[in-house]
Amino acid sequence: MMRTHYCGSLTESQIDQTVTLCGWVHRRRDHGGVIFLDMRDRDGLVQVVIDPDTPEAFALADKSRSEFVLKITGRVRRRYAGTENANMVSGQIEVLGKEIEILATSETPPFPLNDEFVNVGEEIRLKYRFLDMRRPEMLQRMRFRSQVTSKIRTYLDKHGFLDVETPVLTRATPEGARDYLVPSRTQPGSFFALPQSPQLFKQLLMVSGFDRYYQIAKCFRDEDLRADRQPEFTQIDIETSFMSDEDIMNVTEGMAVELFDELMGIKFGPFPRMTYAEAMRRYASDKPDLRIPLELVDVADLLKDVDFKVFAGPANDPKGRVAALRVPKGNELSRGKIDEYTKFVGIYGARGLAYIKVNDTSKINNGVDGKESGLQSPIIKNISDAALQEIITRTGAQNGDLIFFGADKAKVVNDALGALRVRLGHDLNLLTCEWAPLWVVDFPMFEETDDGKWTSVHHPFTMPHGSVEDLKANPGSATSVAYDMVLNGTEIGGGSLRIYNLDMQKAVFEALGIGEEEAQEKFSFLLDALKYGAPPHGGLAFGLDRLVMLMTGATSIRDVIAFPKTKSAECLMTQAPAPVEQKQLRELGIRLREKAAEQPQQS
Template sequence: MRTHYCGLVDEALIGQTVTLCGWADVARDLGGLCFIDLRDHEGIVQVVAEPEAATEGNAEVIAAAAAVGYEDCLRVTGEVRRREAPNAKIPTGQVEVVARRIEVLNKAEPLPFHSHENAGEDVRLKYRYLDLRTPEMQRRMRVRTKLVRALRRWLDEAGFQDIETPILTKATPEGARDFLVPARMHPGEFYALPQSPQLFKQILMMAGFDRYYQIARCFRDEALRADRQLEFTQLDIECAWVGERDVQDATEAMIRAVFREVADVELGAFPRMTYAEAMRRYGSDKPDLRIPLELVDVDALVKDSEFKVFTDWAGVDGGRVCALRVPGGASLSRKQIDEYAAHAAKYGAKGLAWAKLAENGDVSSPIAKFFADGAFAALLAHVGAGGGDLVFFGAGNYATVSDFMGAVRLKAGREFGLVAEGWAPLWVTDFPMFEWDEEAGRYVALHHPFTAPAVDDEAALRANARSAVSRGYDMVLNGNEIGGGSIRIHRSSMQSAVFELLGIGADEAQAKFGFLLDALKYGAPPHGGIAFGVDRIAALMAGTDSIRDVIAFPKTTTAQCLMTGAPSTVPESQLAEVHVQVRRKQ
């Protein structure tokens, strides 16, 4: 139907006749002289219908151009010529197409939103096909396509094998709820959609495939947010006969090459930082190093104060009292400070103490009165606070304080313009092996239950489970975890010990993971890998904060597809076929 794409018409085609197909992005009738910005997935070119053309049927062309509306689907045939008034903002801005024929292939009804408007996300998602037509969404999806192509090329050339693993699999605990699929041919039994290909890729290493990868679809029934979806895409990688640095060095080289190819970005050095250091300095296991602010522990300086919130936690095992200096923060009003406290409360804070330092050195703080003469000034000096600064204080359980003070750090860094330009990658290593779940009264795996501990002795692991460190590692970029992996357990006895510590008894372990435990007995090699979030990397490359902007048909934060109406009820007859009875919500 066409000879050329709109966005690829250039000066080399001047004097030639072309046929283009696309949508009317803008149509302007200037009293017989009509301009149409014709758009396809390659870009926009200006089409002009003018009385001076004086060709057979020209009146019909002008009439057709005058009747064109926004987003009408058109086919245009005409001659390419040089524009008298070039448009340097678009690649085709040196030329235009003088229309000889305009066909309306499909007239568009009035649209629910205009692509040049800032429509709400709910409207954009309900009419996703219109949203995806817009140049910005076309650009973002092209970034994603280029990213996946570059990843595949690098891995293929490095000798990795692309192997598919099952979508219908067995329900196994990996930290989130499974999506269950009723098995029609096995009444009362269910498949689960994979949270990741974790166990299958490990078994591929035991099967001798050495280097595996897959662009895998994964499913987790968990709460949604800007960087999380119920279904998502990850680049899954596994290698045999490797240690941590083998996996890290190889995938770091891959990420460097891909960013260079797709985003024209040279990533700088990848520093290494332990989980403990990241939490101590930044209150996050994925710190954004572009923000220079750091948390400072002040337990020793507040333990003798009369402020009970501090003294209850200072020096206590598992407790923390820390401070965050915000340069120029003294300009905040009391209402704005309260907004920071409300933000911290979302992350578990029961309060947020603060102190302002005026330019002349005067101190304003509701907690200063609880300190002896000179003690509060010494505290502020220890934090490095000076005139015009604001200091926030947090106290409580170590993990909770780290979380909410880390969130305050990010908010302050962004609102005070402290986020440096560019890219700040790093590796976070030496994660805790377990977390203690007070509610469940047992340990849970911080990564997943197949991560190897740093100590290669089952008895030592059992004796020091609370302080055990894993061989896990994450790649972080600008405050986003873009990849997470570990060296895996490759001995059946160690895997059984980890299951035991997680409260998974021998019978349950055999029922859920018997195939893995058996495979580990037959000469399983040391192996490890990593999984990268394709959606997150694409969003970073495309310059957007939400992965929904690089997914063609995402779900809302309420886990719905507004375009199709999913999820939805199904007829009782269909439920009966899969032997399922639904308890309707009252």
């Protein structure tokens, strides 16, 4: 062994011991002829002092610069009074260096890796990711991620789950996003797909009798990216047999509770349950952030007959929604801020943002008859006094509050007001607690596409509530035995009971417009398995990257993944994806088509 201890592990218990350290020079300081080196490794930092009375070591320390790799042997001693550093594990001690060996030199890094690291663009960080991950912040995040996966494995092993690997080369399946395709050299013209999830394989493991399975699995989706999305991501995949949805939620909730308790000292009580319908009605989101107390109130029934088409149209449209959002003390918002929020909801398709300022609830009238109104807004003249009074009553508005309105197709209103609710919660410091977990249950089985067809909300193997006949009679109102774990407005895990009855699976395929021939072509192996004694089963998958992002307080999952891709699915460090040689393409029977040059626009 080249070293006896890690830098960050040294404490007062090693005082007077001779130790050998290996690591990087984090910072070098020359004070009055004495050289101080802050040495860094994956465990943290320790201060090393080199005196001139060890001339050979002193000369090497004098040559050393930031990011040089050194091997140092010395004696641990207590720091002088007043020089301790309470922010470091090793802050009470230092190492008096006696022998130094320079293992590797370093050029000046493209950005500082110590406390001077500020405002370094993500692009440069990703290009030099091997340097970026030397920073203590990144080292700590990756270390924490390892602790999370270790705790998860221990918990699931303890509860009788078996770790089983499933294939990475499989076939394309309709799971909502585009597949990454891999051409087959031995089967020209055919392609493998990288898995969006191990869904079908884990169901087949249940049919095989494995009973309880888990896997920390790499998954792939070729989709547009955001801060919480990557083309390749890691999933904590779980499947069980002979357990109800309540059983599965209890086991996985227990895992989350234990994880936060042991790694962060945060103790959760039982997670509240909320139906999808209630979440959308109250919070306009299927992953509501319950730290924010703001809630939506439906007011369409009060506005069906108003002489104001912006409200009356959606109020009379079965697919429309008119909702109100009360903002406590919102009268303090400036006109400029309201305009800013109006622009913000426009991102989500809203054509405007109507509002009412509540000045005096004892004067609820529209001011049309000449009376002074306690409400201030261009829209109140279009609304009856009775409707205004009921809006105030339903929202619970008080003097000094402001009420925002959304009126449009239900999806537009939900997207716009749901996002506005979260924005207001953070802008106005309305969060009532640090952590707010919950389960959202009973999702719709299907949602309607623009061309009037049905598509699965989760995936086509999700068990619906009710019978086959119920599903066939009214697929639009069918709900699924599905459940999502939500934390602070982020979905960190989702799952469902699976279909294990062949007739029900065929009925779901039929509702989705998947004919018998197509079903056999794509899912024959699953349909065959359902003929041979498939047990009742279900499961859940956690997004490991999102979970660690939340637990570490990172703002992007790219900050908790060792080598992530950019928003355009590129690896700046390795320059992937990249062209390949024509010889490789010929072996695969692939010919690239040249992209047509863009035609100049006619003036």
